[in-house]
Amino acid sequence: MAKDKFVILKSSAVPLPIENVDTDQIIPARFLKATTREGFGENLFRDWRYTPDNQPKDFVLNNSTYSGKILVAGKNFGCGSSREHAAWALHDFGFKVVVSSFFADIFKGNALNNSVLPVVVSESFLQTIFTEIEKNPQTEITVDIENQTISLANGQSETFEINAYKKTCLMNGYDDIDYLLSLNEEIRAFDLVNS
Amino acid sequence: MMANKPKTLFDKIWDKHVVKSQVGYPDVIFIDRHFIHEVTSPQAFDGLRKRGIQVFNRQRTTATADHNVPTKDQHLPIKEALSRHQVETLRKNCQEFGLELYDLGHPFQGIVHIIGPELGLTLPGMTIVCGDSHTSTHGAFGNIAFGIGTSEVEQVLATQCILQYKPKRMKIEINGKLGKGVVSKDIILYIISKISASGATGYFVEYAGDTIRNLSMEARMTICNMSIEMGARGGLIAPDETTFAYIKGRKFAPQGADFERLVEEWKALKTDEDAEFDRVLTFQAEDIAPMITYGTNPGMGIKITDRIPTQAELQDISEQNSLTKSLAYMGLEAGLPLLGKAIDYVFIGSCTNARIEDLRLVADFVKGKQKAENVEVWVIPGSKQVEKQAIAEGLDKIFAEAGFELRSPGCSACLGMNEDKVPAGKYCVSTSNRNFEGRQGPQSRTFLASPLTAAVAAITGKVGDVREFI
Ligand code: SF4
Numbered sequence: 001m002a003k004d005k006f007v008i009l010k011s012s013a014v015p016l017p018i019e020n021v022d023t024d025q026i027i028p029a030r031f032l033k034a035t036t037r038e039g040f041g042e043n044l045f046r047d048w049r050y051t052p053d054n055q056p057k058d059f060v061l062n063n064s065t066y067s068g069k070i071l072v073a074g075k076n077f078g079c080g081s082s083r084e085h086a087a088w089a090l091h092d093f094g095f096k097v098v099v100s101s102f103f104a105d106i107f108k109g110n111a112l113n114n115s116v117l118p119v120v121v122s123e124s125f126l127q128t129i130f131t132e133i134e135k136n137p138q139t140e141i142t143v144d145i146e147n148q149t150i151s152l153a154n155g156q157s158e159t160f161e162i163n164a165y166k167k168t169c170l171m172n173g174y175d176d177i178d179y180l181l182s183l184n185e186e187i188r189a190f191d192l193v194n195s
Numbered sequence: 196m197m198a199n200k201p202k203t204l205f206d207k208i209w210d211k212h213v214v215k216s217q218v219g220y221p222d223v224i225f226i227d228r229h230f231i232h233e234v235t236s237p238q239a240f241d242g243l244r245k246r247g248i249q250v251f252n253r254q255r256t257t258a259t260a261d262h263n264v265p266t267k268d269q270h271l272p273i274k275e276a277l278s279r280h281q282v283e284t285l286r287k288n289c290q291e292f293g294l295e296l297y298d299l300g301h302p303f304q305g306i307v308h309i310i311g312p313e314l315g316l317t318l319p320g321m322t323i324v325c326g327d328s329h330t331s332t333h334g335a336f337g338n339i340a341f342g343i344g345t346s347e348v349e350q351v352l353a354t355q356c357i358l359q360y361k362p363k364r365m366k367i368e369i370n371g372k373l374g375k376g377v378v379s380k381d382i383i384l385y386i387i388s389k390i391s392a393s394g395a396t397g398y399f400v401e402y403a404g405d406t407i408r409n410l411s412m413e414a415r416m417t418i419c420n421m422s423i424e425m426g427a428r429g430g431l432i433a434p435d436e437t438t439f440a441y442i443k444g445r446k447f448a449p450q451g452a453d454f455e456r457l458v459e460e461w462k463a464l465k466t467d468e469d470a471e472f473d474r475v476l477t478f479q480a481e482d483i484a485p486m487i488t489y490g491t492n493p494g495m496g497i498k499i500t501d502r503i504p505t506q507a508e509l510q511d512i513s514e515q516n517s518l519t520k521s522l523a524y525m526g527l528e529a530g531l532p533l534l535g536k537a538i539d540y541v542f543i544g545s546c547t548n549a550r551i552e553d554l555r556l557v558a559d560f561v562k563g564k565q566k567a568e569n570v571e572v573w574v575i576p577g578s579k580q581v582e583k584q585a586i587a588e589g590l591d592k593i594f595a596e597a598g599f600e601l602r603s604p605g606c607s608a609c610l611g612m613n614e615d616k617v618p619a620g621k622y623c624v625s626t627s628n629r630n631f632e633g634r635q636g637p638q639s640r641t642f643l644a645s646p647l648t649a650a651v652a653a654i655t656g657k658v659g660d661v662r663e664f665i
Contacts, residue, residue: 020517024631029610176357177242187356
């Protein structure tokens with residue numbers, strides 16, 4: 001189903017310099033009971049954001065110094081369960097890009113399917129980004145899908161990988177099902193032969 | 196010639212299911228069998244409705260309710276409003292789209308990865324997906340089975356295909372004879388402790404070696420189940436006589452001459468002799484001991500008699516950081532042993548270890564014994580059929596006499612989603628697959644272990660070495 005087209009994003013970023021952030025932290029299991037895709041943002045990082053009696057904790061998403069559509073996180077982001085709700089929660093909260101030096105496989109796929117772009121940078125560039133945000137929380141980061149670059153306000157930049165197929169999808173705002181539905185006849189033929 | 200290039204089992208199955216392959220695009224893979232449950236399917240059905248389309252091939256999808264069903268009083272309406280809503284939504288969706296549902300109370304209901312194999316829906320050579328990461332369980336039958344996200348569930352419902360890039364292949368070979376008290380759960384916890392919770396990321400694993408060959412289907416499923424806990428997309432084991440014997444006569448398995456013909460085909464499902472893997476790891480069964488985890492990812496495991504590692508013993512700075520964080524959460528100290536640690540709960544269940552063989556193993560050990568006074572013990576069969584079998588064999592009586600609570604099938608305390616939760620701060624020895632923070636309930640503390648080690652904990656109230664009792 002057609003989603004927003006995404007070519008260039010300029011935004012400040014939220015730093016989360018923690019490694020191995022698993023999907024149970026991104027969205028705890030008890031919030032997986034919804035039957036629609038909306039409303040997950042409220043519970044993004046719920047247990048890090050709030051105490052059991054709903055008092056805000058000292059966590060970056062509760063800190064008004066930091067804001068933006070980009071989340072910058074430590075290595076191995078999104079490990080753990082395959083729940084796509086993690087991607088929905090990030091998307092619903094307003095993140096369009098997550099930057100890390102390594103992503104768990106399934107999370108990466110889920111994110112891309114939900115218009116959240118995982119950008120893999122080198123460990124050293126990741127540290128540079130953290131340093132820049134620390135110096136100036138409002139510093140602007142530019143993610144350019146067409147040219148596959150991520151650039152900092154100080155001019156430093158790195159290129160990132162994105163496969164040709166996903167790039168076309170993101171830039172045109174269409175999804176996997178739009179593509180698969182276009183192959184309907186070939187698939188029917190295959191099913192008949194192989195059943 | 197390309198055609199003669201030796202292939203791995205994984206490649207053989209994959210290649211046979213490619214509908215379309217185009218440079219720069221992911222492969223379009225045909226899916227033979229699709230399992231769905233109440234948690235990851237509602238949004239997919241919503242998507243179909245929004246697009247105004249039907250399910251592509253209804254025969255290929257099977258549904259059950261497992262994740263957030265209660266394990267007590269299953270005949271009554273579900274108390275918790277959101278869980279009830281999800282299960283009702285699944286009912287409604289299956290009816291509207293004409294899909295088979297093994298609902299609460301149905302004799303085939305159970306954890307999705309337990310019912311597929313026991314009903315003969317899971318067969319060698321297939322491609323199998325489900326919106327749940329432990330779909331890798333089915334790989335024990337020599338097929339490609341892996342977990343998918345809800346968008347992909349929608350893809351499969353809509354087109355019976357998903358888009359995939361071929362993962363890298365890893366072979367893990369285990370040879371030798373397992374020691375006393377060491378079972379398949381220990382094998383997989385041992386491997387993950389050696390290669391870490393991300394050690395197989397990007398790979399699809401084939402398990403091989405004579406140790407694996409000598410395992411039952413149930414034990415093989417336990418191993419494949421936890422492939423995902425080392426980051427792998429999935430794991431598989433080439434089918435053999437053990438596999439065929441397990442499948443024979445199962446409810447939906449091919450019968451008679453059809454079955455015999457398929458067995459001949461299935462025999463070809465193995466990796467060619469000189470096929471190349473991207474990575475090969477070898478382990479010796481004699482090196483494996485009963486295992487237990489101390490931290491908050493399944494890679495943080497030790498032999499039951501070992502001490503928790505100290506900062507200095509860990510190489511990696513990120514491992515050191517997670518050690519500190521994990522131990523703080525777990526209320527444990529680096530450098531100390533876990534043996535003798537008092538525990539509060541024992542959970543015997545989940546798609547890792549809730550098959551009949553697991554229940555028998557536990558019953559065998561606890562027969563004539565009593566649980567420790569301050570421990571609560573839950574035994575949750577993986578399916579209605581397992582429950583029925585357990586009762587037919589009189590295991591229910593053994594559990595009752597020991598003071599264990601045998602409940603009805605479901606995911607239960609494997610994840611803190613239904614009514615079965617481990618309370619904050621409490622320690623639980625669990626036969627499930629994940630020890631993440633809050634997995635069994637907010638602030639709950641999980642020690643992953645085999646059913647035997649769990650049985651020891653139930654009887655003694657402590658972390659103990661099963662070898663001292665058998
Ligand atoms: S038992 Fe646990 S791991 Fe298995 S399907 Fe249920 S929730 Fe997932």
